[in-house]
Amino acid sequence: MSDNRLPKSFFIRDVLQVAPELIGKILARRFNDGRIKKYRIKEIEIYRGEEDLGCHASKGRTGRTEVMYHEGGKIYVYLIYGMYWLLNFVTGPKNDPQAILIRGIEDFNGPGKVGRELQLDKSFYGESLITSNRIWLETDEYISLYEELPRIGIDYAGKHWSTIRWRLKEKQLNLNSS
Secondary structure (H helix, E strand, O other), X not given: OOOOEOOHHHHOOOHHHHHHHHOOOEEEEEOOOOOEEEEEEEEEEEEEOOXXXXXHHHHOOOOOOHHHHOOOOEEEEEEEOOOEEEEEEEOOOOOOOEEEEEEEXXXXXXXXXXXXXXXXXXXXXXXXXXXXXXXXXXXXXXXXXXXXXXXXXXXXXXXXXHHOOOEEXXXXXXXXXX
């Protein structure tokens, strides 16, 4: 295991504190064949509490959302379109449902592509990012700049929640400009 693994204290803070610090962190995945691949997190989306109409927890505590009510540091995965497992990291204190959707990692843009690359399935639901031997987060000296954009695909949540700038995406630096 890496000495650079993010500790539980990183995740038990409010999602609005955790999210900006997640851009540029390293997502490590040990696959069934023993290979470990590491990816830099490039894009995320914030979901915060029952009051956030774009958040699954806005419908209350259900079998699907139960892990969001746990203390931060757990994985929340769910299936969309019957084929894509989406990866979320639970943050915050117990009984305060918050999560960060991983929308993009190095070389894989879109949450469905992320789930497919990481070979996610329902067995990841509720897994601890602190103790897992197959998925965890690391930090290094990398510094990332990001832009704040509206969330995607939640028009059903109404104008306020669908336009709030809770999607964070790493900025591409143009090193060739004069």
